[in-house]
Amino acid sequence: MPTSLFAPLNRASPRAAALLSRELTIRCTESISEHEQFGSLRQHRNPTRVNSVYVAHPWVAEGARRVRFGLYGVLPPDWSRSLEWVQLAEELGFDSVWLADHPIVHGRDCWTYLAALATGTRRIRLGSLVSCVYYRPPVLLARIVADVDMISNGRIVLGLGIGDVAREFAQLGLAYPPVRERQAALGDCLQVLPRLLGGEEVTLSGAHVRIDSAAIRPGPSQEPRVPILVAGGGEKVTLRQVAQYADASNFGAGDVIGSAWTLDDVRRKYLVLRGYCEAVSRPYDSVLRTYFGGVVEFGESVQTREEYVRTVAGEYLVLHGDPKGCCGALPCAS
Numbered sequence: 135m136p137t138s139l140f141a142p143l144n145r146a147s148p149r150a151a152a153l154l155s156r157e158l159t160i161r162c163t164e165s166i167s168e169h170e171q172f173g174s175l176r177q178h179r180n181p182t183r184v185n186s187v188y189v190a191h192p193w194v195a196e197g198a199r200r201v202r203f204g205l206y207g208v209l210p211p212d213w214s215r216s217l218e219w220v221q222l223a224e225e226l227g228f229d230s231v232w233l234a235d236h237p238i239v240h241g242r243d244c245w246t247y248l249a250a251l252a253t254g255t256r257r258i259r260l261g262s263l264v265s266c267v268y269y270r271p272p273v274l275l276a277r278i279v280a281d282v283d284m285i286s287n288g289r290i291v292l293g294l295g296i297g298d299v300a301r302e303f304a305q306l307g308l309a310y311p312p313v314r315e316r317q318a319a320l321g322d323c324l325q326v327l328p329r330l331l332g333g334e335e336v337t338l339s340g341a342h343v344r345i346d347s348a349a350i351r352p353g354p355s356q357e358p359r360v361p362i363l364v365a366g367g368g369e370k371v372t373l374r375q376v377a378q379y380a381d382a383s384n385f386g387a388g389d390v391i392g393s394a395w396t397l398d399d400v401r402r403k404y405l406v407l408r409g410y411c412e413a414v415s416r417p418y419d420s421v422l423r424t425y426f427g428g429v430v431e432f433g434e435s436v437q438t439r440e441e442y443v444r445t446v447a448g449e450y451l452v453l454h455g456d457p458k459g460c461c462g463a464l465p466c467a468s
Contacts, residue, residue, distance in 0.1 A: 261291030367392025386426025
């Protein structure tokens, strides 16, 4: 059973989102027993007895106890309204707020905004969904993440991905390699980022990342580490990378976010992830399974419907409607 849902709410107020959150909590909790073969993917065992390297991060471990909800979206252009929106989300009890790393498409640098939001909030987690590994060298990214984690007093999640907007790559003066090459670059970054954020001195001569004796000191304030989320649902490469390196997985109903269009898709991908975890002697429950929900508009007066929307980043399943209607249509809540 996924333990976190990230809902993109481009046209919804956090108060409306709170209503949806309550409805989804009921549906997700019911579905744990209703779909036992799905919920039984949990392994009730002590991670330290399997492999001490993969002890679950506290944020991950909390997900085994309750269903949580995070918000993702394009913040209002006015900074004061953006801050008020996130502060209200915190007040209403949302677990997290996530910003995309599209400095040109979205018109802002996500890490600058996350640092600013960290100064105006106290409890809510803040994360990138997701940072493109091509937009910043890994040592620079690790330095930025450590700084923002210190500013937030240990509330940052580093989400990573391969990038999916060819036009933005060109606008930033970057080549847009094929998917396999971008996946390999992500793999190189995953080899070094956890070590850099852990205070190690790192040297790597990889095909895509070359580092000579770099260390991030002072490091982040979060203990035992800054959790790393890897986005995508690729069953040959991405989910294997999750099992090897990440604290959390994220995919959803979109052709560039994992193509998890149905509940059967979600089930299949989690079974694949479980297999990769077993291959590296990792407890399955040390990975937080999160789902990117396609809710962009809802309210009591909105007609419930589904549609497929094509954006510059790909095709997505979009849900419109009242909270009760929307929650029943989400694959992770069916």
